[in-house]
Amino acid sequence: MAEAISFLAPRADVLARRSEIVADLADLLAPECLIHEPRELMPFETDAFVSYRRMPLAVALPRSTAEVAAVMKYCHRYGIPVVPRGAGTSLSGGAIPQEDAVVLGLSKMNRILDVDFANRTATVQAGVTNLNISENVSADGFFYAPDPSSQLACTIGGNIGMNSGGAHCLKYGVTTNNLLGVKLVLTDGTVIDLGGKALDAAGYDLLGLVCGSEGQLGIVTEATVRLIAKPEGARPVLFGFDTSEQAGACVADIIAAGIVPVAIEFMDKQAIEICEAFAHAGYPLDVGALLIVEVEGSEAEMDDMLKSIVDIARTHKVKTVRECQSATEAALIWKGRKSAFGATGRIADYICMDGTVPLSQLSYVLQKTTEIVDHYGLRVANVFHAGDGNMHPLILFNANDPEDAAKAEAAGNDILRLCVDAGGCLTGEHGVGIEKRDLMRHQYAEVDLAQMMSVRAAFDPGWILNPSKVFPLDGRNAA
Amino acid sequence: MAEAISFLAPRADVLARRSEIVADLADLLAPECLIHEPRELMPFETDAFVSYRRMPLAVALPRSTAEVAAVMKYCHRYGIPVVPRGAGTSLSGGAIPQEDAVVLGLSKMNRILDVDFANRTATVQAGVTNLNISENVSADGFFYAPDPSSQLACTIGGNIGMNSGGAHCLKYGVTTNNLLGVKLVLTDGTVIDLGGKALDAAGYDLLGLVCGSEGQLGIVTEATVRLIAKPEGARPVLFGFDTSEQAGACVADIIAAGIVPVAIEFMDKQAIEICEAFAHAGYPLDVGALLIVEVEGSEAEMDDMLKSIVDIARTHKVKTVRECQSATEAALIWKGRKSAFGATGRIADYICMDGTVPLSQLSYVLQKTTEIVDHYGLRVANVFHAGDGNMHPLILFNANDPEDAAKAEAAGNDILRLCVDAGGCLTGEHGVGIEKRDLMRHQYAEVDLAQMMSVRAAFDPGWILNPSKVFPLDGRNAA
Numbered sequence: 001m002a003e004a005i006s007f008l009a010p011r012a013d014v015l016a017r018r019s020e021i022v023a024d025l026a027d028l029l030a031p032e033c034l035i036h037e038p039r040e041l042m043p044f045e046t047d048a049f050v051s052y053r054r055m056p057l058a059v060a061l062p063r064s065t066a067e068v069a070a071v072m073k074y075c076h077r078y079g080i081p082v083v084p085r086g087a088g089t090s091l092s093g094g095a096i097p098q099e100d101a102v103v104l105g106l107s108k109m110n111r112i113l114d115v116d117f118a119n120r121t122a123t124v125q126a127g128v129t130n131l132n133i134s135e136n137v138s139a140d141g142f143f144y145a146p147d148p149s150s151q152l153a154c155t156i157g158g159n160i161g162m163n164s165g166g167a168h169c170l171k172y173g174v175t176t177n178n179l180l181g182v183k184l185v186l187t188d189g190t191v192i193d194l195g196g197k198a199l200d201a202a203g204y205d206l207l208g209l210v211c212g213s214e215g216q217l218g219i220v221t222e223a224t225v226r227l228i229a230k231p232e233g234a235r236p237v238l239f240g241f242d243t244s245e246q247a248g249a250c251v252a253d254i255i256a257a258g259i260v261p262v263a264i265e266f267m268d269k270q271a272i273e274i275c276e277a278f279a280h281a282g283y284p285l286d287v288g289a290l291l292i293v294e295v296e297g298s299e300a301e302m303d304d305m306l307k308s309i310v311d312i313a314r315t316h317k318v319k320t321v322r323e324c325q326s327a328t329e330a331a332l333i334w335k336g337r338k339s340a341f342g343a344t345g346r347i348a349d350y351i352c353m354d355g356t357v358p359l360s361q362l363s364y365v366l367q368k369t370t371e372i373v374d375h376y377g378l379r380v381a382n383v384f385h386a387g388d389g390n391m392h393p394l395i396l397f398n399a400n401d402p403e404d405a406a407k408a409e410a411a412g413n414d415i416l417r418l419c420v421d422a423g424g425c426l427t428g429e430h431g432v433g434i435e436k437r438d439l440m441r442h443q444y445a446e447v448d449l450a451q452m453m454s455v456r457a458a459f460d461p462g463w464i465l466n467p468s469k470v471f472p473l474d475g476r477n478a479a
Numbered sequence: 480m481a482e483a484i485s486f487l488a489p490r491a492d493v494l495a496r497r498s499e500i501v502a503d504l505a506d507l508l509a510p511e512c513l514i515h516e517p518r519e520l521m522p523f524e525t526d527a528f529v530s531y532r533r534m535p536l537a538v539a540l541p542r543s544t545a546e547v548a549a550v551m552k553y554c555h556r557y558g559i560p561v562v563p564r565g566a567g568t569s570l571s572g573g574a575i576p577q578e579d580a581v582v583l584g585l586s587k588m589n590r591i592l593d594v595d596f597a598n599r600t601a602t603v604q605a606g607v608t609n610l611n612i613s614e615n616v617s618a619d620g621f622f623y624a625p626d627p628s629s630q631l632a633c634t635i636g637g638n639i640g641m642n643s644g645g646a647h648c649l650k651y652g653v654t655t656n657n658l659l660g661v662k663l664v665l666t667d668g669t670v671i672d673l674g675g676k677a678l679d680a681a682g683y684d685l686l687g688l689v690c691g692s693e694g695q696l697g698i699v700t701e702a703t704v705r706l707i708a709k710p711e712g713a714r715p716v717l718f719g720f721d722t723s724e725q726a727g728a729c730v731a732d733i734i735a736a737g738i739v740p741v742a743i744e745f746m747d748k749q750a751i752e753i754c755e756a757f758a759h760a761g762y763p764l765d766v767g768a769l770l771i772v773e774v775e776g777s778e779a780e781m782d783d784m785l786k787s788i789v790d791i792a793r794t795h796k797v798k799t800v801r802e803c804q805s806a807t808e809a810a811l812i813w814k815g816r817k818s819a820f821g822a823t824g825r826i827a828d829y830i831c832m833d834g835t836v837p838l839s840q841l842s843y844v845l846q847k848t849t850e851i852v853d854h855y856g857l858r859v860a861n862v863f864h865a866g867d868g869n870m871h872p873l874i875l876f877n878a879n880d881p882e883d884a885a886k887a888e889a890a891g892n893d894i895l896r897l898c899v900d901a902g903g904c905l906t907g908e909h910g911v912g913i914e915k916r917d918l919m920r921h922q923y924a925e926v927d928l929a930q931m932m933s934v935r936a937a938f939d940p941g942w943i944l945n946p947s948k949v950f951p952l953d954g955r956n957a958a
Binding site: 116117118119120141142163165173174176177186190192193194196197198199200201202203204205206208209211212213217227228229230252255256257258259297298300301304356357358359360388389390419423424425426427428429432436440443444445447448449451452454455456457458459470471 | 595596597598599620621642644652653655656665669671672673675676677678679680681682683684685687688690691692696706707708709731734735736737738776777779780783835836837838839867868869898902903904905906907908911915919922923924926927928930931933934935936937938949950
């Protein structure tokens with residue numbers, strides 16, 4: 001693909017000192033914790049936003065907070081850029097390195113340090129995968145709520161960096177709502193603890209600020225998260241509609257009625273076909289749009305809530321309502337949804353947008369999205385967290401055709417502008433990264449960006465942490 | 480009371496220019512929006528933390544964001560301290576002025592700007608009272624969740640400044656969990672918008688940072704908050720125990736089981752007697768401690784949850800379980816609880832601590848609190864949000880006896896240190912203000928405070944906003 005997004009030019013002084021830097025890092029890290037051979041660096045060139053790639057200077061894989069601090073202290077002293085990396089599943093290019101950067105990978109810090117049922121918390125190292133937390137407490141009847149589709153691979157550190165969400169965040173909130181504390185290595189290697197097992201914290205909410213700051217304010221090495229008791233039961237129910245507009249309007253009315261199911265997922269016809277072909281989830285193929293609504297609680301509670309939702313769906317001419325009959329069927333329904341990105345990747349290249357809109361704008365934005373993609377002569381599959389207004393249009397294109405790729409990127413940008421103009425925002429859970437960086441000016445005035453950059457400077461005055469991301473490259477001296 | 484807590488020395492240059500400053504402010508504000516006569520300034524000398532008082536230089540009561548911006552621009556230019564004020568109900572002295580400060584009161588900005596049921600949001604000016612929001616949407620079946628005991632008087636702007644909580648925050652979260660956007664006037668008068676009606680926002684979570692920042696990062700003039708649908712039904716249930724330790728252990732076990740009622744409030748024998756004498760709420764007087772547990776939902780849901788809670792309470796030898804029989808009785812039960820502070824004020828002077836502890840430490844901290852207060856020869860009434868681990872010991876003393884007052888302050892500080900040492904924190908919802916400022920070093924290392932102060936400097940480099948609060952006066956140049 002032609003590169004529409006630029007990176008900061010690598011610093012010549014850093015590149016010139018490459019072998020010296022590698023030798024210095026070798027003093028701080030065990031041999032198996034430092035990667036510098038070009039062939040071995042290749043897996044770190046990009047992340048799940050594969051349109052862009054850069055070879056890093058080296059990859060550090062520290063095993064402890066002390067080692068992270070040592071690497072940061074060294075890089076800070078010499079002004080060497082540092083790009084933190086969890087599992088490399090970022091969809092916005094948050095973990096894509098640059099030629100003069102040390103990638104700081106947290107994958108070796110993968111231990112669960114403490115599970116405290118009395119306080120309903122788990123404390124884990126940053127490289128622990130999202131799913132691993134839930135697996136560790138499942139037998140005791142608990143789980144960790146945010147559930148990105150990549151939860152098998154993605155790490156809690158990456159989740160904190162991007163304030164990740166997931167299908168079940170409608171009821172339980174996203175990462176920031178489930179995060180109680182972190183251990184944070186500051187740019188100069190100082191280690192601070194934010195939050196903890198008690199409600200709130202005196203002084204400013206630096207914990208909330210760090211969550212979603214895309215690795216630019218420090219390196220999270222440990223996190224304390226909230227555990228939630230598993231409900232008595234849970235039931236995904238399929239609601240099929242003739243049109244996307246009907247389904248969108250139904251979601252808006254459910255939310256406007258104050259009903260909060262665990263999840264309301266949306267799939268349009270294209271997405272249904274793709275996912276069904278891959279997962280054989282049993283989705284109806286004779287509908288134009290599908291909602292997966294999950295309710296939970298006792299049988300009576302689920303029946304109660306479902307009844308209210310069915311009543312609303314009827315006013316939008318729902319065509320099919322199908323409750324699943326078994327745990328196996330429920331698992332299949334979710335497997336179909338969660339494999340949407342992978343299944344789409346089998347039939348075409350795609351880029352996935354992540355705009356968020358007020359619920360009242362859902363139908364309008366769906367309709368306009370189709371118009372935009374049609375205008376570029378491309379196809380789109382919509383599969384997203386509808387209850388949160390968190391759109392995920394997957395724009396299908398052929399990556400081997402530069403013209404097609406440029407059109408896809410242009411269509412994606414048009415869709416994100418549409419979301420912002422509808423009162424929404426550029427990203428619900430994937431982060432700004434490098435993907436949406438140059439659109440930040442569409443969302444924010446200079447004064448807004450300047451204030452964010454001042455805050456950034458209060459943590460990283462040398463601008464070494466993940467430097468090409470989040471803020472447009474020009475005008476950075478505003479801070 | 481002898482003043483144990485110092486204020487910043489007033490700036491002589493500002494005091495010397497008093498009449499000039501008043502004249503300049505008179506150019507920016509209508510006559511009824513500027514107070515400068517000493518007699519009229521008196522109501523602004525202190526807030527609900529009445530142990531300390533200072534006469535401000537003037538009080539500005541702007542009617543619009545533009546007027547707030549004009550005042551801030553002026554004060555910023557001349558380095559004049561500004562102390563923001565909502566209803567003056569702060570329990571930590573957050574709104575107490577100083578001699579060289581302009582009090583910026585938001586009381587005239589009391590309009591509800593927008594109620595949007597489709598997106599379940601309300602947008603209000605900062606001076607709107609907490610209860611006013613719920614009253615405005617109640618007929619449509621919605622409410623605003625955080626409910627401080629002062630909700631009849633306290634403003635949403637003050638709630639945001641202190642990240643206020645309330646009895647019903649166990650299920651619905653505190654202010655930060657219910658805040659979607661603000662209009663913020665920066666120190667230099669620039670106006671920025673943070674957040675909005677859509678999920679999340681691209682870039683850093685400045686909205687979360689501003690919430691709880693005690694008026695030091697800017698002046699909130701408007702807020703968009705989440706509305707929640709009223710439950711089908713709600714039922715407070717009284718659980719009486721022989722001892723505080725039994726009640727505390729019961730709370731910990733409810734939470735550890737993953738059960739989340741709407742509220743779990745705790746009252747010890749002293750608090751029960753005080754509240755019952757005032758409100759005639761029908762509390763049992765033959766118990767040593769009382770829990771008010773509120774469940775909500777359909778009758779079946781409430782019965783289900785109650786059954787689980789009663790089972791747990793039985794293992795802690797619960798003596799009385801009493802469900803209320805009517806809406807009148809329910810209202811009385813809450814009236815008793817919410818008037819606890821006022822009722823206590825009728826029988827003695829008191830200071831109310833606001834430490835928060837992990838749930839597993841509840842019984843231990845209650846026991847130690849009694850020991851501390853006994854040691855000083857004082858009495859304590861405990862009435863607090865137990866489900867959140869948010870302690871509120873009311874230390875009773877005689878304000879006309881300086882020795883008694885000094886003992887009360889010392890006991891309060893000992894209790895807060897106890898909370899921190901038990902893994903908790905200095906404040907759950909009342910804020911640091913001036914009350915807990917000098918204890919911040921017990922909670923935080925210098926590097927933690929330095930990082931917070933750097934963030935503060937990114938918003939207010941001249942340190943003019945609420946300058947005597949939150950951070951210990953010495954060592955401020957660390958930032």
